[in-house]
Amino acid sequence: MRAAPVERSYVRPETIDALLEALETPGAAILCGGTDLMVKLRAGLVDPSLLVDISGLEALRGVRDEDGGIVIGAATPETELLENDAVRQRLPLLVAALETLGSVQIRNRGTLGGNLVNASPAADGALPLLLHDAEVVLASRGGVRRMPVEAFIVSPGKTQLRAGEFVQEIRIPAVDEEAVGRLHKVGRRRALTIAIASVGMLCRIREGRIAWIRLAAGSVAPRPIRLRPVEEALTGHVLDAELIPEARALAASAVSPIDDIRGTAEYRRGVVADLVAAFLSEICDA
Numbered sequence: 001m002r003a004a005p006v007e008r009s010y011v012r013p014e015t016i017d018a019l020l021e022a023l024e025t026p027g028a029a030i031l032c033g034g035t036d037l038m039v040k041l042r043a044g045l046v047d048p049s050l051l052v053d054i055s056g057l058e059a060l061r062g063v064r065d066e067d068g069g070i071v072i073g074a075a076t077p078e079t080e081l082l083e084n085d086a087v088r089q090r091l092p093l094l095v096a097a098l099e100t101l102g103s104v105q106i107r108n109r110g111t112l113g114g115n116l117v118n119a120s121p122a123a124d125g126a127l128p129l130l131l132h133d134a135e136v137v138l139a140s141r142g143g144v145r146r147m148p149v150e151a152f153i154v155s156p157g158k159t160q161l162r163a164g165e166f167v168q169e170i171r172i173p174a175v176d177e178e179a180v181g182r183l184h185k186v187g188r189r190r191a192l193t194i195a196i197a198s199v200g201m202l203c204r205i206r207e208g209r210i211a212w213i214r215l216a217a218g219s220v221a222p223r224p225i226r227l228r229p230v231e232e233a234l235t236g237h238v239l240d241a242e243l244i245p246e247a248r249a250l251a252a253s254a255v256s257p258i259d260d261i262r263g264t265a266e267y268r269r270g271v272v273a274d275l276v277a278a279f280l281s282e283i284c285d286a
């Protein structure tokens with residue numbers, strides 16, 4: 001016997017007001033690029049009564065400069081970000097991460113807003129945003145609130161988003177032009193691959209010392225994380241070859257990976273440790 005057809009409505013709001021009104025419907029879910037949501041829908045993992053399609057909502061699209069930083073509309077397709085001059089010039093780590101996300105077709109539809117709300121531990125878009133101390137701006141009938149991306153993603157599939165709320169934009173503060181960045185994703189192949197583990201670093205070296213450093217890792221904890229204990233231990237130290245074994249050991253113990261079909265916990269821990277060591281060695285030798 002065939003299952004009864006699912007009763008599901010669809011709206012495509014053209015204003016923020018219409019979006020807020022649609023979100024008041026019980027069981028409503030936002031649909032943006034649909035590259036995560038449609039997969040879950042077809043697998044029967046979600047069953048919204050109303051799909052609220054924000055992919056054409058101009059107010060949530062685009063990239064703008066503000067206070068020296070960059071503000072990205074949550075519904076801006078990843079391809080548009082990759083084609084944006086300001087993003088290419090000032091956010092090379094975001095570019096590097098998005099270039100490894102899915103495929104051209106996926107990036108033509110997928111958005112940073114969707115990537116963050118989907119809250120995968122492997123979310124490629126999250127890593128550069130963690131490194132840049134980016135914030136999400138969340139809007140609802142009750143007003144607007146801001147929070148660090150680091151706090152926004154809680155656990156697999158879970159964020160701080162409340163009912164009736166949506167991600168309006170992502171704010172990336174001004175970038176120190178002297179900062180040095182690295183990012184690497186380890187997967188089974190170069191395209192259409194979910195990270196087995198990924199690591200990023202952004203740091204500022206002043207007179208041979210680490211003035212500040214941020215490290216982030218994906219697919220090695222219940223959410224994309226900053227490697228705070230490593231950052232704290234390295235800050236202020238002279239960057240030389242002696243520091244690297246310590247950084248490697250600290251990085252290995254700062255993550256809590258699991259075994260799954262893509263890789264073992266042990267392998268993932270090794271990848272994080274090796275990448276942190278390799279990034280620091282490269283800068284040390286430069």
Ligand SMILES: Cc1cc2nc3c(=O)[nH]c(=O)nc-3n(C[C@H](O)[C@H](O)[C@H](O)COP(=O)(O)OP(=O)(O)OC[C@H]3O[C@@H](n4cnc5c(N)ncnc54)[C@H](O)[C@@H]3O)c2cc1C
Nearest residue numbers: 030032033034035036037102110111113114115117124167
């Ligand atoms: C074949 C394939 C390969 C992929 N490869 C990768 C990969 O390599 N790396 C990776 O990180 N991801 C990958 N993904 C996942 C996906 O493409 C990304 O997470 C994408 O950025 C999601 O954006 P979207 O606009 O399509 O989200 P949608 O599917 O539209 O939405 C995802 C979730 O976010 C919610 N949502 C979307 N926008 C908002 C908003 N503004 N406010 C509130 N809630 C919102 C939706 O309700 C839903 O819960 C892949 C997916 C597929 C199908």
